[in-house]
Amino acid sequence: MSERILIAIAALLAALILGLAFFWSPELPERPLPMAALPPGGDFTLQSSTGPVSLKDYRGKVVLVYFGYTYCPDICPTALAATADGLKQLTAEELTRVAMLFISVDPERDTPARLKDYVEFFHPNIVGVTGSSESLAEIAKRYGVFYARQKVETAGDGYVVDHTSDTYVVGPDGRLLSKISHASPPDQVAAEIRKRLNQP
C-alpha cells in the first residue's frame, strides 16, 4: 500500500516537473537554442527471458531503446512496426551491428517471457527487458522518458500507461546519441542507424 502511495507521489512529482518544464519559462531566449541537450542516458541492467541484460553488453553496436508495454493497444505496435520496418531495410551485415531493447515500464503485467514473444513478432533483433519499478523509474529519468499509469475501466486490469514514444539511439560506445520520434518512417529509421554505424 505504501508503495502505491510512493508511486502516486512519484507520478505526481513527475507530472509537476513535466508541467513546469513545459509551462514555466521565466526567460525565453531570443532565439531557440541550437539543439535541445540530450538526457544523460547511460548503462543499465534489466531482466530478459534469458537472464540479465546490460546496455554495456552491446558495446560496438548501435542500440535502439524503446520504452513501452505489451498491453499497449496502439502506440507501441505503431512505433515498433515503424522501427522494425527500418531495421528490415538494413543489410545482413549492418544488422549484426544493431540491437534493440524494448523496456517494459509495466513490470506488474509484463514478465520477461511474455515480452519475448511480443517483441520477436516485430523483429528478431529486439530483446524485451524489464525490472523493478524503482530501477525502471531511475532509468526512465536518465533517458528523459515519462510514463504514468492511467485508469481506464475497460483496459486489461483497469489501466493503461501513458508514455513518451521516442526511440533512443545509443552509439557503439554506449553514449546516447539521438532520439527517433514516434513512428518515424522506416527510411528515416534506417538512415539514422546507418549514420551512427558509420560514425568514426
Next chain:
Amino acid sequence: MKKLSMLITGLTLATGVLAGAADQLSVQDPYVRLAPPNAPATGAFMVIRNGGDKDVKVLKADNPVSRVTELHTHLNEGGVMKMRPVAAIEVKAKGEAVLKPGGLHVMMIDLKAPMKEGDVVPITLTLDDGSTKQVDAKVVRPMAAPAPAPMPMMEHKH
C-alpha cells in the same frame, strides 16, 4: 409468443435502420491490426466518408472477436501519448473521418481468441440516428504508416 414479438420488433427495427444515415457513409480501406502475441488489445482503422448533406456521428462500434469495443483517440501531450475513449466520431457532411494508428480508432479490447493474418472481422458501426453500417475489416500485420504522398507539384497553368 414473446419471442415472436421480439423477432418482429427486431425485424421492424432492422428495416427501419436500413434507410438511415448509414446510407450516406462509405468506408475505405478498413483493416484490423494483427495483435502481437500476448497483446490483449488491438485497433481497427479505416476512412469513413460522408457523402450526405448532414453531419453524422458514429456512436458505437461492435465486433464479434473482442469482448469490449470502444471508440478511442490519442492525444499527444508534449510527446506523451495518451489513449482515451471518445463518445463519438464525427463525420462532417461531405467530409471524412480518418481512423489511423496514433489517432482515432476502433479499439478492440480483450480478444476472445488470437487472430491471424487474412481473417476478416465484421465491425458494426452504430450512428447517431440508430442506423448501422457493417464494415468487413481484414486483419493485417502491423506496418509502418505509408509515407505521406509527395507534395503535388506546383503548377502554374493559365
